[in-house]
Amino acid sequence: MSLTNQRVTYGQALIDLGRENNDIVVLDADLGSSTMGRMFENEFPKRHIEVGIAEANMTSIGAGLALVGKVPFVNSFAVFASGRAFDQIRQSIAIGNVNVKIVGSSAGLSDFGDGATHQSVEDIAIMRSLPNITVLSPCDPNEAYQATIAAAKHKGPVYLRINRIDCPNVTKVDAPFVIGQPVVMKEGSDVAVLATGYMVRLALEAAQSLEGKVSVKVVNMHTIKPLCREKLLAAIGGCKAVVTAEEHSVIGGLGSAVAEALRSSPLPMEFVGINDVFGRSAHNYAELLEYFGLTSGSIEQAVLKLKA
Amino acid sequence: MVFDKEVAGRLEDKANALRKNVVMSVGVNYPGHIGGSFSAADIMAALYFHKMKHDPKNRYMPDRDRLVLSKGHIAILQYAALAEAGYFPMEDLAKTKQLSSFLQGHPDLIKSGEYGVEAGTGSLGQGLSIGVGMAYGLRMDGIFCKVYVILGDGELAEGQVWEAAMAANTFGLDNLVAIVDKNDKQAQGAVKDRFDLGGIPEKWKAFGWHVIEINGHDMADVLKGLYGADKFKGKGLDIAEAHPAGMHNASLTKEQYDQAMATFGGRA
Numbered sequence: 001m002s003l004t005n006q007r008v009t010y011g012q013a014l015i016d017l018g019r020e021n022n023d024i025v026v027l028d029a030d031l032g033s034s035t036m037g038r039m040f041e042n043e044f045p046k047r048h049i050e051v052g053i054a055e056a057n058m059t060s061i062g063a064g065l066a067l068v069g070k071v072p073f074v075n076s077f078a079v080f081a082s083g084r085a086f087d088q089i090r091q092s093i094a095i096g097n098v099n100v101k102i103v104g105s106s107a108g109l110s111d112f113g114d115g116a117t118h119q120s121v122e123d124i125a126i127m128r129s130l131p132n133i134t135v136l137s138p139c140d141p142n143e144a145y146q147a148t149i150a151a152a153k154h155k156g157p158v159y160l161r162i163n164r165i166d167c168p169n170v171t172k173v174d175a176p177f178v179i180g181q182p183v184v185m186k187e188g189s190d191v192a193v194l195a196t197g198y199m200v201r202l203a204l205e206a207a208q209s210l211e212g213k214v215s216v217k218v219v220n221m222h223t224i225k226p227l228c229r230e231k232l233l234a235a236i237g238g239c240k241a242v243v244t245a246e247e248h249s250v251i252g253g254l255g256s257a258v259a260e261a262l263r264s265s266p267l268p269m270e271f272v273g274i275n276d277v278f279g280r281s282a283h284n285y286a287e288l289l290e291y292f293g294l295t296s297g298s299i300e301q302a303v304l305k306l307k308a
Numbered sequence: 309m310v311f312d313k314e315v316a317g318r319l320e321d322k323a324n325a326l327r328k329n330v331v332m333s334v335g336v337n338y339p340g341h342i343g344g345s346f347s348a349a350d351i352m353a354a355l356y357f358h359k360m361k362h363d364p365k366n367r368y369m370p371d372r373d374r375l376v377l378s379k380g381h382i383a384i385l386q387y388a389a390l391a392e393a394g395y396f397p398m399e400d401l402a403k404t405k406q407l408s409s410f411l412q413g414h415p416d417l418i419k420s421g422e423y424g425v426e427a428g429t430g431s432l433g434q435g436l437s438i439g440v441g442m443a444y445g446l447r448m449d450g451i452f453c454k455v456y457v458i459l460g461d462g463e464l465a466e467g468q469v470w471e472a473a474m475a476a477n478t479f480g481l482d483n484l485v486a487i488v489d490k491n492d493k494q495a496q497g498a499v500k501d502r503f504d505l506g507g508i509p510e511k512w513k514a515f516g517w518h519v520i521e522i523n524g525h526d527m528a529d530v531l532k533g534l535y536g537a538d539k540f541k542g543k544g545l546d547i548a549e550a551h552p553a554g555m556h557n558a559s560l561t562k563e564q565y566d567q568a569m570a571t572f573g574g575r576a
Contacts, residue, residue, distance in 0.1 A: 025445070049444065052478070057471035060434045064441020067417075067427060068374075068449070072441075087431055088468075092438055096417030096428035 003166040006144035007105060010162055011036030013148035014073060018044045024152065025065055026073045027051055029058045034164070035075035035105040059085035062100040063092035071099060071152055077111065078104025078120035078161060082127050093157050094130040101151050102127075103160045107137075108197065108247035109274075109292065110164040112285045119279030125252025127159040128225040134179060135224040137161040137246075137254075139200035140169045143222060146177035154179060163198055163247075165285050170201050171220070180226045182235035188217030191303045192239035194232075196221040196254045199245040199272070199294065206299035214307050221254055229261045236267070241306035245272040245299050247289075270302035315358065316527040322392065323353035323527070328572035329388030331565060333401040333411075339559045340404075345385035347491035348458060350530050355456060356389040359534045364394040367422060371453045374442050376427045378435020378469075379460035379489065380414040386425070387411050395424040433466025435459065436486055440472050443484040454538075458487045462494030465503050470515065477516030485537045486517070489524065 018024045018040060027049045032038040041048035051058040055076050062072040074081065081104040082089070093100045104123050111118045128135045134154060138147040144162060151158040170185065185200065186207050193216055195203040200220045207216035219235045221227075221244075236242060242262070244255035250273035259269060274292050282288040289295060326349045334340030356362070360373040377386050384404060391398050396410075403409040410419040414430030427438045439457035446453060459469065476484050488508060496502050505511075509519045518540040522533035560568065 025448070046448070049479075051475055052471075054471040054475070056434075056468050057437045057440075057475055060437030060468070060472070061441035061444070061475065063427070064376075064438040064443075065445040066441075067438070068442050068445035068451075069370075070445045070448070088434055088437075091431040092428060092434050096421070098417065098428075 003168055004141035005166050006138065006141050006163045007034070007036045008039075009141040009145040010103070010105075010148050011039030013145045014040040015043050017149065017152050018047060021071065021152070022047075023069060023071050024073070025049060025070045026075065027058050027062055028075045029053055029055050029080075031076055031105070034077075035103065037073075037075045055080045055084045056088050059088035059100075059102070060092045062102075063088070063096075063098050066099040071101070073101045073103055075103045075105060077118055078107035078123045079118055081105070082120065082123035082159065086126060089127075089133075089157070090130055094132045097132045097156050099155055099157065101158045101160060103162060105162045106164040107161045108163060109279050109288045109294075110198075110247075110285060112282045112288045115281035116278035121249040121274050121277075121279060122252065123159075123161065124224055124246070124248050124254065125256070128257060129252070132157060134158045134226065135161070136179070136222060137196040137224055138222050139195070139197055139220050140167060140171055142169045142171045142173045142175065143177065146175065147222060150177045150179050161197065165198070167198065167201065170204060177222065180223045180228060180231065182231055183220040183222065184217065184235055185220050186216070186218040188215040189238055190215040191241045191243060191306055192217040192219055192236045193243045193245060193299055193303065194219045194221050194236075194254065194258055195245040196224065197247050199247055199299075202294070202296040203245050203299055205296035206303065209296065210300055210303060214303055216303055221258075224254055224257055227257050227261050232258065232261050233265070239267075241268045241270075243270045243272060243299060243302040243306065245294075247274070247294055249274045249276060251276055268306055270306055272298050272302050316531065319353050319358055319531075320350070320527050322357045323350045324572045325392055326353055326385060326388040328569060329392060329398070329401055330384050331560065331568040331572065333384045333387060333404040334560060335402060336562050336565045337559050340384055341381045342558055342560070343493060344379060344460060344489070344491065345382040345388075347524065348379075348382060348385055348489045350525050350527055351458070351487060351489070351534075352385050352389050354527065354530045354534055356393050358531070360456070361453060362393075362424075364424065367395070367424065371451050373454045373456065374426045374439070376435045376439045376442070376455065376457045377415055377429055378439075378457050379432065379463055380429030380435070383411070383413065383415050386415065390424040393424070432460070432463045433468040436469055436472035437475070439484055439486070440476050440479065440481060443476070443481040444479055447481065447483060452483070454483055454485060456485050456487060458489060460494070461488055461490040461492065461505065461508065462499050462503075464488065464505055464508065464511075473512065473515040473517065482540065485534075486512075
């Protein structure tokens with residue numbers, strides 16, 4: 001299976017968007033060669049804005065650009081895009097429903113070497129707490145491309161979470177991407193695993209491994225917000241229990257969002273996620289996921305716990 | 309110069325009308341940012357009633373000049389000007405901050421965007437960055453108009469102001485004018501006592517800006533500053549030296565209200 005990268009397909013999507021829409025502009029704060037804003041810059045140098053190492057300024061500049069009709073994509077690492085510029089997002093963008101796309105790159109633990117300062121365990125929680133913002137978390141490079149296109153077409157602020165790791169695709173290159181629509185990746189009738197981002201692939205592995213023991217359904221939650229209870233229940237279908245899986249803190253992330261949406265439903269739940277701790281450095285991504293229990297094995301255990 | 313004594317006199321009357329509108333929107337026994345509004349009233353009058361290209365009947369014309377109120381707490385002054393210019397009925401001013409009103413405590417795009425508010429502000433320090441984005445985007449489209457950003461002097465303690473100042477210089481945005489309302493006051497007292505900012509003009513010059521210092525309460529000087537900023541290739545900056553206004557967020561008694569209304573022209 002060939003490996004690709006969400007950052008690269010994101011960059012390609014920016015170029016494709018830029019070709020059809022002159023109003024697409026891309027901003028970077030000295031991380032363009034990592035966020036792949038550089039790909040757009042090489043193609044459309046006049047529509048790429050380097051703001052220097054100043055994420056707060058970049059985010060408000062994005063608001064100004066949107067207010068004169070541009071469709072700005074504001075790039076940084078997820079931890080800075082959502083954290084350092086939180087007040088700018090809240091005040092200049094979310095309150096006014098301003099059409100800025102905030103792209104959190106190197107999200108989760110995917111910047112494995114840089115440690116806690118550069119790894120985002122809370123970006124989903126803080127972004128989805130803001131009214132008016134749509135939160136997208138694609139599961140693979142193909143879907144990152146589709147999510148970028150969908151973000152551009154959506155009118156209003158979007159937070160797009162991008163992983164930096166080379167990985168195989170689990171979705172088809174032309175799979176439709178509808179904001180807010182959970183996608184059933186594998187049918188099953190006992191336990192539904194609702195996963196987002198990189199964890200979708202691990203959920204599929206867990207389902208396969210449990211084949212014959214438990215019938216596991218896998219649902220790709222590429223949209224964290226908006227999260228519609230009816231669509232969620234429809235995706236879960238007849239399953240009798242739910243596991244959520246995310247590369248994010250269990251506080252405020254996908255698990256919380258699902259629990260909020262399913263409130264007063266009788267479905268028992270388990271969360272697979274980071275247990276209220278910061279990340280840390282490691283020499284590779286797999287080692288780090290293992291350390292924090294973000295594995296197909298953890299998902300299997302959670303499924304079996306609910307099945308017992 | 310493109311103005312004369314008659315123009316200045318007319319704008320002085322407008323400034324007083326705005327002050328009166330501010331008093332009317334605050335009303336009696338309810339707090340409002342009266343001081344900061346009064347200190348910027350002259351420049352606001354000069355902008356909305358002479359310098360800026362805008363049209364309440366064609367609210368979204370692409371080449372209108374933009375005003376970003378970075379010191380968003382004086383929203384009542386902008387509302388006063390917008391009402392005076394005809395963006396919405398004067399009666400709405402008195403309902404400012406009421407639950408049913410579209411006039412929020414700070415400029416709000418969703419609720420007041422169609423009535424002339426150009427940017428959501430209120431968290432200090434962000435307006436100049438928004439202005440940089442607007443000026444950059446308008447230049448990309450070849451639209452020739454100005455973006456004015458009004459900042460407070462106390463607000464200059466916010467680091468993002470200087471990020472934006474650097475960016476404007478780097479990008480060479482000659483369609484952007486920052487106006488610092490130097491009224492020497494911030495919420496907790498005199499700026500120089502609370503957090504001394506030192507030489508404001510020198511700081512902006514060091515960040516690559518052209519600086520024009522004016523007396524913000526001398527209309528001829530205000531106009532000279534605004535038109536002077538047009539002549540610079542590069543960024544313009546006006547520092548409006550205003551008289552200390554005394555109150556940041558204060559309420560008026562009935563007597564103070566009546567007196568203010570009488571001072572600024574009377575129709576209650």
